[in-house]
Amino acid sequence: MSGSGPATVAALGLILIPAMVKNGYDKAFAAANVSVTSGLAIVIPPSIAFIVYGGIADASVPALFAAGILPGLLVAGFLMLTVYLISKKRGYRGLPRQESTWLVFKDAIWGVMTPVIILGGIFTPTEAAAVAIFYGLFVGTFIYKTFNSWDKLLHVLFESVKATAVIMFVVTCAGLFAWVASTVGLVERGAAVLLALSDNPWALLFLINVILLAAGMIMDAISIYYVLLPFLLPIVHHFAWDPVWFGVMMTVNLAVGQVTPPVAVNLYVGAQIADLTMEEMTPPVIPLLLATLVALAVIVLFPGLSTFLPTLWGL
Numbered sequence: 534m535s536g537s538g539p540a541t542v543a544a545l546g547l548i549l550i551p552a553m554v555k556n557g558y559d560k561a562f563a564a565a566n567v568s569v570t571s572g573l574a575i576v577i578p579p580s581i582a583f584i585v586y587g588g589i590a591d592a593s594v595p596a597l598f599a600a601g602i603l604p605g606l607l608v609a610g611f612l613m614l615t616v617y618l619i620s621k622k623r624g625y626r627g628l629p630r631q632e633s634t635w636l637v638f639k640d641a642i643w644g645v646m647t648p649v650i651i652l653g654g655i656f657t658p659t660e661a662a663a664v665a666i667f668y669g670l671f672v673g674t675f676i677y678k679t680f681n682s683w684d685k686l687l688h689v690l691f692e693s694v695k696a697t698a699v700i701m702f703v704v705t706c707a708g709l710f711a712w713v714a715s716t717v718g719l720v721e722r723g724a725a726v727l728l729a730l731s732d733n734p735w736a737l738l739f740l741i742n743v744i745l746l747a748a749g750m751i752m753d754a755i756s757i758y759y760v761l762l763p764f765l766l767p768i769v770h771h772f773a774w775d776p777v778w779f780g781v782m783m784t785v786n787l788a789v790g791q792v793t794p795p796v797a798v799n800l801y802v803g804a805q806i807a808d809l810t811m812e813e814m815t816p817p818v819i820p821l822l823l824a825t826l827v828a829l830a831v832i833v834l835f836p837g838l839s840t841f842l843p844t845l846w847g848l
Contacts, residue, residue, distance in 0.1 A: 536581040538754075538791045541571035542802040550807050558625050560807050565817035568803035569825065570612055572788030575754065577605035579661075582754050582787060586780045589762050590769075593777070596848035600777045600839040604785060607838065608828040615824040643672045734772045738833065741765060745783060749790015753798060757787060778839040785829050792818055 546567045553563035575582035578598035587594040620626075638645075650661075650668055673679040680686045731737050748757050762783075769779050791799040794811055804814050832838055842848075 536574060536579045536584075538572050538574050538788065539798045539802050541574040542568050542799050542806070545571065546803055546806040550803070554807075556627055558620075559623070559817070561809055561813050562619070562623075562625075562817040564803040564807035564809060565800075565814055565821060566616055568799040568814070569792050569818060569821040570609070571799055571803075572791050572825070573605050573609055575788055575791075576601045576608060576781070576784055578602065580784070582758070582784050583780065585755055585758050586762070586784065589758055590766060590776050590780060592780055593843075593848055596777050596843040597780050599842040599846055599848050600781050601784070602842055603838050604781050604828075604832045607831060608785065608788075608825055611824040611828040612821055615820055619820065643676045647672075734774075737768065737772075741768070742782070742786060742829070742833065745786040746789060746793070749787055749796075750793045751796050752790075753796065754784075754787040754790065757790070758783075775836060775840055777843055778836040781839040782829070782833055785825075785832055789822065789825055789829065792822060 546564070549567050550560070550563045553566075554560045574580070578601055580598065580601060583597040583601060584594055586592065587597050647665060647668060650664060656664065670680070674686075680689070730740065745757070745761070748761060752760070765779075765783075766776075768774075769776055791797060794800065794815065797811070800811060800814050800818065803809075804811055807814075
């Protein structure tokens with residue numbers, strides 16, 4: 534529902550990490566689990582990353598949202614299998630259900646309706662954001678009564694302004710760099726250098742994935758879109774690759790980048806919540822990271838996973 538990896542870690546980690554530790558899970562494993570799986574927030578819609586990619590690549594955002602569903606579920610499946618095998622080996626077990634699933638769903642239905650409104654409403658992404666804000670304000674004030682004082686509401690608004698300001702500053706600087714690079718001809722020359730390395734599309738695709746994975750270690754996702762995508766789009770057009778599939782592949786790459794040090798925003802948030810160091814967080818992350826890379830390879834090899842739903846729904 535957040536569309537952001539770090540925001541998902543912050544929102545869910547405060548609840549899930551202490552609860553898992555309380556029930557016998559290793560703290561580092563619990564924090565790694567939440568941190569890595571929160572990367573799915575930018576793959577399964579709604580996704581801020583897809584909106585940014587669609588704006589730069591002039592691709593349909595609804596098509597990107599639809600395209601992210603099956604690959605996102607594929608990544609989730611590999612992660613679930615890995616977590617299950619590790620938990621079974623170490624003897625981790627949850628507690629028996631204390632209340633029925635229906636009662637939990639009934640209590641959560643107002644919050645669950647948020648992505649339904651965002652994705653199902655007949656309005657633009659900007660309008661959807663405004664509607665979601667007022668819907669969240671209504672639910673938080675009158676249903677869950679979270680905003681029971683002006684101080685809490687002002688605090689949320691203040692934090693939202695700070696987060697938005699940081700993102701917009703990064704986007705502005707990255708957009709300026711992209712404009713300068715295009716104006717001086719750096720984009721065309723960079724694309725020409727990559728195309729000169731190989732005529733084999735699969736070899737070049739492998740190289741692009743390596744570049745994206747390396748970039749994810751030192752840059753945030755939004756910056757990578759603005760800095761690297763102008764160089765990559767001419768290559769996408771040259772080989773007639775589907776821009777929607779390429780967007781999904783690139784976004785999954787960037788989800789991996791959110792948990793690969795030194796700039797691993799999801800891990801930093803998870804480590805802060807669990808009161809752990811990055812060194813303590815890294816070992817349990819590795820098997821989950823390998824599972825994500827295997828899923829990424831499947832997404833690269835089978836573009837139909839990304840294009841099936843957009844085609845089926847006429848997007």
